[in-house]
Amino acid sequence: MNLLTNLINGIGLGSVYAIIALGYTMVYGIAKMLNFAHGDVIMVGAYMCFCATTYLNLPVPAAILIAMVVCTVLGVLIEGLAYKPLRRAGSLAVLITAIGVSYFLQNMALLIWGSAPKTFTSVVPFGAVSLFGGELIISWETIITVLANIVIMIGLALFTKMSRTGKAMRAVSEDKDAAELMGINVNKTISITFAIGSALAAIAGVLLCSSYPVLMPTTGSMPGIKAFTAAVFGGIGSIPGAMLGGLLLGIIEIFAKSYISTQLSDAIVFGVLIVVLLVKPTGLLGKKIAEKV
Amino acid sequence: MGKILEVNDINVYYNQIHAIRDVSLEVNEGEIVALIGANGAGKSTTLRTISGLLRSKTGSIIFDGEDISKVDAYKLVSRGLSQVPEGRRIFLQMTVQENLDMGAFTRKDGIKESMRAVFEQFPRLKERRNQVAGTLSGGEQQMLAMGRAIMSRPKLLMLDEPSMGLSPILVQQVFDIIKLLHESGTTILLVEQNAEMALEIADRAYVLESGSIKLSGTGAELAASEEIKKAYLGG
Numbered sequence: 001m002n003l004l005t006n007l008i009n010g011i012g013l014g015s016v017y018a019i020i021a022l023g024y025t026m027v028y029g030i031a032k033m034l035n036f037a038h039g040d041v042i043m044v045g046a047y048m049c050f051c052a053t054t055y056l057n058l059p060v061p062a063a064i065l066i067a068m069v070v071c072t073v074l075g076v077l078i079e080g081l082a083y084k085p086l087r088r089a090g091s092l093a094v095l096i097t098a099i100g101v102s103y104f105l106q107n108m109a110l111l112i113w114g115s116a117p118k119t120f121t122s123v124v125p126f127g128a129v130s131l132f133g134g135e136l137i138i139s140w141e142t143i144i145t146v147l148a149n150i151v152i153m154i155g156l157a158l159f160t161k162m163s164r165t166g167k168a169m170r171a172v173s174e175d176k177d178a179a180e181l182m183g184i185n186v187n188k189t190i191s192i193t194f195a196i197g198s199a200l201a202a203i204a205g206v207l208l209c210s211s212y213p214v215l216m217p218t219t220g221s222m223p224g225i226k227a228f229t230a231a232v233f234g235g236i237g238s239i240p241g242a243m244l245g246g247l248l249l250g251i252i253e254i255f256a257k258s259y260i261s262t263q264l265s266d267a268i269v270f271g272v273l274i275v276v277l278l279v280k281p282t283g284l285l286g287k288k289i290a291e292k293v
Numbered sequence: 294m295g296k297i298l299e300v301n302d303i304n305v306y307y308n309q310i311h312a313i314r315d316v317s318l319e320v321n322e323g324e325i326v327a328l329i330g331a332n333g334a335g336k337s338t339t340l341r342t343i344s345g346l347l348r349s350k351t352g353s354i355i356f357d358g359e360d361i362s363k364v365d366a367y368k369l370v371s372r373g374l375s376q377v378p379e380g381r382r383i384f385l386q387m388t389v390q391e392n393l394d395m396g397a398f399t400r401k402d403g404i405k406e407s408m409r410a411v412f413e414q415f416p417r418l419k420e421r422r423n424q425v426a427g428t429l430s431g432g433e434q435q436m437l438a439m440g441r442a443i444m445s446r447p448k449l450l451m452l453d454e455p456s457m458g459l460s461p462i463l464v465q466q467v468f469d470i471i472k473l474l475h476e477s478g479t480t481i482l483l484v485e486q487n488a489e490m491a492l493e494i495a496d497r498a499y500v501l502e503s504g505s506i507k508l509s510g511t512g513a514e515l516a517a518s519e520e521i522k523k524a525y526l527g528g
Contacts, residue, residue, distance in 0.1 A: 164398075171384050171395050177346055178382040183370030183399035183445065 004136055006254050012142035012211065014250020015149035019204040020227030021234070021242035022156065023197030029173040029237040030193045033091065036098040037078060038201060039224015040105035045071045045202030046209040046219060047113060050120055060123045067202040075198025076191050084187065102221070109217035117216040120209035141211045148207060152200060153243050160239065169193055173237070226253075229273050235286025244284055297322045297449050297480050298343070302352035303362075305335075305342050312338045313349070314505045320449065325471070325481045327491040327512065329525060330501035336484040337379050339501065340453050343482075344376045345369055357448060371399040373448030377455060379484075381438040385427035389418050392426050392437055396444030404444070411440040414473070432463040439470060443479075450474065451482045456490070468494060488525035492516040500525075 020042060027035045045067040052063035082101050086094050126140040160166035171179040172189045180186050208223055209215050226249060234245025252272055256265040276284065298320040305313035313335045320326045328336050341347045343354055345366030354362040356374055375396075384392050393411060397404045412419035415436045421429065426437060435455060442450055452471065456464040468490050475481055475494075485491035492498055495512035500521065508515065515521050 167387075167391060167395065168398065170387060174384045174386055175382055178378060178384065179395075180346065180366045181344060181370070181376050181378060181382075182395045182441075183367050184395075185365075185367050 002258075005138075006258050007251065008136075008138055008142060010251030010254035011247060012139075012145050012250070013254060014230075014247035015145045016204055016208045016211070016223065016246075017227045017230045017250050018149050018243045018246025019152060019200050019207070020223060021231040021246045022152070022239065023201050023204075024228050024231040025234075025236055025239060025242040026169075026193050026197050028231070030169055031079075031083065031190050033083065033094045034098060034228070035078075035083075035194075035197075036095070036224070036228075037101035037105055038197065039220040039222075039227070040102050040109075041071050041074060041078075041198050041201040041220070042205035042208065042224060043109060043215075043217060043220030044074060044105060045205030046120060046215050047109060047118075048202070049123065049206045050118055050209070050215055053121060053123075054118075060125075064123065064203070064206055067206060068199045071198040071202035071205075072195045075194040075201070079191055079194040084190075106217045106221070113217065115216065117214045120213040120215045122210040122213065123206055124210055139211070141207070145207045145211065148203060149243075149246075152203070153239075156196075156239060165189070165192060226269065229270065232283055233273050233276055235283030238283070238285045241283055241285035248284075295322050296320070296355075297357060298482065299355040300339075300343065300352070301355070303339075303342055303349035303354065304351045305338055305347055305349050307338075312504055313342065314503075315352075316501070316504070316506055317352075318499050318506065318509075320480060320482050322448075322480055323478070324496045325475050325483060325494055327483045327485060327495035327498040328501060329485055329488040329491050329498060331525075332486065334501040335504040336486075336501055337453055338504075340376060340451050340482070340484055341378075344374060344451065370445050373446070374451070375442040375445045375447035375449070376451040377438045377442045377453060379453040379457065381434050383426045383434055383437050383441065386425060388423050388425055389429070389437060390422045392441050393418075393444050396441035399445065403446075407444050407446060411443055414443075414470070415440050432459055432466065435459060435463070435467055436470070439467075439474075443474070447479065449480045449482060451484070453484045454486060455483070456485065456487050464490065488521070489516075492521075 023038050024035065027033065048067035048070045049063045052058045052066045053060065078101055082097050083094060086097060122141055124140045124144055128137050128139045130137050160170055168184045168189050171182065171184060172186050176186050205220065227246065230245035230249040231242050233249060234241030249269060253265055253269050256268040260268060296319050300316060300318045302315050302317055303313055304315060316339055328339060330336050338347060342349050345361065345364060349362055353360050357372060361369060384395060393408055397407060417433055418436055418440055426434065429437060455467050459467065464487065471481060471483065472494055483491055483495065492512045492515050498509065498512050498515050499506050500508040500515065
């Protein structure tokens with residue numbers, strides 16, 4: 001039963017990583033940049049939800065909605081103000097800017113909410129499900145996180161496959177100039193991608209803090225880095241890759257924590273990443289298409 | 294016969310390099326106009342400037358009666374300007390059908406009819422409509438690139454090196470298709486390194502050398518010119 005409990009917890013944690021990794025991978029796919037501020041958007045989302053429920057006494061669905069709206073606006077603003085002027089600049093300039101935006105967000109949060117951790121009240125009002133006479137206990141947070149992850153994955157897959165905007169996103173991610181020649185507004189499409197990624201970050205923030213209720217300005221950075229790792233692990237730019245990478249990373253982390261060592265778990269997680277990249281540099285589901293001439 | 298495109302004195306720079314010098318050209322409705330010249334003469338740069346991917350420092354580009362030299366590239370498609378870029382640039386990870394859908398991105402109706410017309414013109418594409426474009430052969434990819442451009446129902450179709458990298462038989466096929474498109478009423482601006490074939494089908498042509506227009510005339514005139522024969526036709 002212990003094994004099963006760990007597996008389920010791993011899938012729960014991995015689902016959060018997967019949702020965050022989606023934001024990294026979508027933005028990378030379309031703008032060919034690593035948005036290192038993505039993890040901090042998660043933190044902003046969690047604070048927004050916290051403030052809405054604690055100070056404004058709003059119901060949970062309204063609080064989540066507010067968090068999503070604020071993060072969406074924030075994501076579009078970050079893209080428009082910080083990254084768009086650098087569209088034709090070198091990737092190093094963009095990377096440094098992204099790190100700058102990340103520190104900016106963390107320090108803004110420090111100014112607004114202070115450094116003392118807040119205790120995040122879980123958005124899930126139920127306790128836990130007890131199975132097999134109390135031998136297997138699954139928290140509702142885990143169940144809802146996994147369900148949310150599944151819904152988001154299916155939704156995104158349908159969106160990119162079927163919708164006009166989704167197809168435009170795929171076209172832009174493959175070839176910006178060619179997309180422009182089809183009449184696609186490339187800048188608008190990139191903004192939409194940031195908007196979707198940031199809205200997902202808000203959901204991830206709320207889910208993460210519901211399971212791990214300590215909220216402070218640096219809350220987003222470690223899960224952000226791990227989710228980035230998950231995206232690379234699964235093959236950056238690939239949506240199913242983000243899902244697979246996130247889940248595997250979560251499971252490896254929880255297993256490492258309970259069977260090997262709590263202190264070493266992060267080292268093990270990143271060690272596995274290094275091994276995977278050595279064997280398959282494009283990540284598990286990363287694609288490499290040879291161009292025909 | 295009205296003018297569909299009028300390019301007046303454009304100058305384009307890549308950083309310090311003056312790539313296009315005082316280029317002017319025009320295309321009348323219903324014509325095939327060829328732009329020929331050696332590698333690096335500035336043919337593609339000229340096309341990319343017309344379609345808005347690059348900007349000219351001077352002059353104007355009048356398309357269908359309006360100056361488009363400051364208009365965003367993506368807005369030109371719905372005005373009737375379509376370009377098949379050099380190297381085809383189809384979306385390799387999308388299916389054939391999805392590529393054609395992208396060609397009709399700015400259109401609201403009549404897409405099905407256009408799709409049917411494209412499939413009639415290129416039966417190979419119909420057979421492979423659900424296949425990922427990256428698995429097509431080079432010739433099929435060129436057909437797809439052209440079909441995709443036609444899906445926007447352009448008033449002016451600009452083709453950038455459509456014969457590049459294709460075997461002689463496929464080159465002949467591509468030129469036959471260009472002729473067919475022209476006969477069905479599409480105005481065409483054709484950039485080609487294969488001067489012989491381009492001059493054969495062109496009503497008029499311009500010769501670009503080191504970023505400037507060196508000669509212009511009807512296709513037949515240029516094909517007969519000693520200078521052209523020596524420089525571009527290998528005789």
